[in-house]
Amino acid sequence: MKHLLSTDGLDPATATAVLDTADTLKRTLLGREVRKLPTLRGRTVVTLFYENSTRTRVSFEVAGKWMSADVINVSAGGSSVNKGESLRDTALTLSAAGADLVIVRHPASGAAHRLASWLEGTGTAVVNAGDGTHEHPTQALLDAATLRERLGEISGRRIAIVGDVLHSRVARSNVHLLAALGAEVVLVAPPTLLPTGVHSWPVTVSHDLDSELPALDAVMLLRVQAERMHGGFFPSAREYSIAYGLNERRLALLPEHAVVLHPGPMLRGMEIASAVADSPRAAITDQVRNGVHVRMAVLYHLLAGEEEAA
Amino acid sequence: MNSPLLIKAVRLYGEGDPVDVLVRDGVIVEIGQWLDAASTQDLDGVRVLDADGLVALPGFVDLHTHLREPGREDTETIATGSAAAALGGYTAVFAMANTDPVADNAVVVEHVWRRGREVGLVDVHPVGAVTVGLKGEKLAELGTMAASKAGVRVFSDDGLCVADPLIMRRALEYTRSLDAVIAQHAEEPRLTVGAQAHEGERAARLGLAGWPAAAEESIVARDCLLAKQVDARLHVCHVSTSGTVDVLRWAKARGTKVSAEVTPHHLLLTDERLEGYDPVNKVNPPLRTESDVQVLREALAEGVLDCVATDHAPHAVQDKDCEWSAARPGMLGLQTALSIVVKTLVRPGLLDWRGVARVMSERPAEIAGLPDQGRPLAVGEPATLVLVDPRAHWVVRGAELASISGNTPFEGMELPAVVHTTMLRGRVTVTEGKVQS
Structure with a gap:
């Protein structure tokens, strides 16, 4: 693995290796007073965020610091990027200044791919921390880690992704990764929030959440962004919530063992009822916790080299 | 001499x-x-x-060129664009109106026309804007531009669609008296808000907002109905979908005075080019599918599509070597047009050289009303x-x-x-x- 740009095309063996490393790291750090490994000492990791984010940035920063990397945060509000510097120039500057790895979040789909192509030959690795409506591969990896932890394994499990699939990078990354790991994926959404040609994806599609719930091992809810609510994609927040919100009645339709995931931030009362979000069935804080270990594993695989990781 | x-x-x-x-x-x-x-x-x-x-062959005529002068002389000038045109076999080009300032008045169109004459490599005919500032709200002074030294006979808001049906109707109706033609950039703007690429499986997977075929086809259908209604001439710019070909076939069969162009890139390239997100492949209308490409080739050979036009669109490096959504749409075309036509139509046997003369010279000259271009090779x-x-x-x-x-x-x-x-x-x-x- 040279960069982590998408889960589309990520082979199951590599994905599993990252998840196994995350497991190992988690166990290694468990109960330790000082959660610090020397693995990436002397390596420089830059987070380059063109969109607001709390959880993803913090998660990457903690992951880097627990591995003893030097982590530098660059945000669109606090550097030359808001003076109109191009993404290309910013990338080349960071690389020249010694970044071994750049973690980028950008509103443009494909931004991480572009960054990787501009940094070709510099030795700087790129991790996509969310590009437009394209992908968010570390989110999918941390979701997979959480599912593995809760369900034992992913292969053969039936997992629904519910909500705004059209605009969701989390959904795209999860569809590719879960399918590669052998899960059956069901997309549940109104037709206006499903991508064109979704029939060619390795998924089944449903508009009826109630009928899907009894057969699921996990349900993954997607955030509904405020601008979509006013964009005419569905008539009202109330109607969306009635059709696709996970409330207590629906929670009861899920099998006992089934897990509820949400990438956050949650719109309580809309996509997910508070009682569901706070129930032991929900693995939402586990996702955040696993996020750190998964991102440590990604940094490890990209910076500490393939041979050591294998 | x-x-x-x-x-x-x-x-x-x-x-x-x-x-x-x-x-x-x-x-x-x-x-x-x-x-x-x-x-x-x-x-x-x-x-x-x-x-x-x-x-x-008779010298080629390009109904659709962006020469960028005035305004973006860092990307192309009338001199460099004329050189590219001549090297591509062109003897006349139509310079689109979306310059800065916009060619929506006699002063700008006469400037472009005069610069073209000074350079002297090809006949540079300015296209006049249909509406003031390309805003789609108020007709530009079409008659004054037509009566100017530039003798404008093609009007277009290209880059933008004349979306308001009433403005479009008036423009079509008004230009009847000028013996001119309205060239429409067919794109229903409400259907392409934020659009980045052909709406299809590939763009959906890549997270690029879709530009649906219906956004082009619905405007072409509407404009054909309007042109028929007011008995005016309509020219459709850069046809990109097989559905538009169906609409044109139907409109022509019922006697609508409509002509249409296709670009070389839409005859060769597909949305497969989206992979990797290199904005050199970003263009408006977007690259479509393999089946669209096949239909466009056949329609050009058959005459449902009248001609090839380049939509030559120079852009600065910084406007292309960036993230996809920030990049400007458009690609160079003048020097590659003939070769693409040969590759996509002549070599596969869809068109002979007589046909190349028709689609690259004779028909565009007729559509634009040029008396001394696209003429027979004869004594x-x-x-x-x-x-x-x-x-x-x-x-x-x-x-x-x-x-x-x-x-x-x-x-x-x-x-x-x-x-x-x-x-x-x-x-x-x-x-x-x-x-x-």
Whole structure:
């Protein structure tokens, strides 16, 4: 693995290796007073965020610091990027200044791919921390880690992704990764929030959440962004919530063992009822916790080299 | 004027035996096989151009070019764009109105026209904007532009659609008295808010907001109905979908005065180019699917699509070497158009050289009402022509093209057919790949 740009095309063996490393790291750090490994000492990791984010940035920063990397945060509000510097120039500057790895979040789909192509030959690795409506591969990896932890394994499990699939990078990354790991994926959404040609994806599609719930091992809810609510994609927040919100009645339709995931931030009362979000069935804080270990594993695989990781 | 020029052993329209063509004072004065070495000596001061193996066609006419002057002379000028055009075999180009300032008044169109004349490599005809500032709200002074020295006969808000149906109706109706045509950039703006790429499986997977085929087809259908209603002429820019071909076929069958163009890139490239997110492939309308490409090729051969137009759109490096959504749409086209037409239509047997003359010269000249372009290669006609080497190949290098910008999507491709010589009313503007200034 040279960069982590998408889960589309990520082979199951590599994905599993990252998840196994995350497991190992988690166990290694468990109960330790000082959660610090020397693995990436002397390596420089830059987070380059063109969109607001709390959880993803913090998660990457903690992951880097627990591995003893030097982590530098660059945000669109606090550097030359808001003076109109191009993404290309910013990338080349960071690389020249010694970044071994750049973690980028950008509103443009494909931004991480572009960054990787501009940094070709510099030795700087790129991790996509969310590009437009394209992908968010570390989110999918941390979701997979959480599912593995809760369900034992992913292969053969039936997992629904519910909500705004059209605009969701989390959904795209999860569809590719879960399918590669052998899960059956069901997309549940109104037709206006499903991508064109979704029939060619390795998924089944449903508009009826109630009928899907009894057969699921996990349900993954997607955030509904405020601008979509006013964009005419569905008539009202109330109607969306009635059709696709996970409330207590629906929670009861899920099998006992089934897990509820949400990438956050949650719109309580809309996509997910508070009682569901706070129930032991929900693995939402586990996702955040696993996020750190998964991102440590990604940094490890990209910076500490393939041979050591294998 | 220039001394007489003898073009030796050229095949007119690629047909029949090679002939010799004598050009004097900008006019074809003789065509025959009589002019061997002995008889040429009788011609006083004659220059001889050995055209053995070359095909002669009437000079190409491009209804759709962005020359960027005034406003973005860092990306193209009338001089560099004219050179690119001549190198591509063109003898007339229509410069789109979306300059800065917009060509929506007589002053700007006369400036463009005059600069074109000063450069003198091709006839530069300014296209006038349909609406003031391309805003789609109020008709520009079409009559004044038509009556100006530039003699504007093609009006377009290209880059933007004249979306308001009432404004479009009025524009069509009004231009009837000017013997002019409205060239529409067919894109329903409400259906393409934020659109980045052809709405299909590939764009959906890549997270690029879709530009649906229906956004083009619905405007073409509407405009055909309006043109029929008010008995006016309509020209459809850069047709990109098979659905638009269906609409045009239907409209033409019921007698609508509609013509349509297709770009070389829509005849060759598909949305497969989205992979990797390189914005050199970003263009509006977007690259479509393989089946659209096939339908467009057949429709051009059949005549449902009338002509090829380049939509030559130079852009600065910083406007292309960036993230996809920030990049400007458009690609170079003038120097590659003929080769793409040969590759996509002539080589597969869909079009012969006579057909190339039709779609690249005769029909566009008719649509724009140019009396002295797209003329037959015959005695008494203007010597406005292009000599093509049909057997030669070349490799496209953006940096070597005459345009200031280098944004060609054909970079590194080996293409068939090379423009050997371009001649505008007897004046050689290009020969052996070199501009003659």
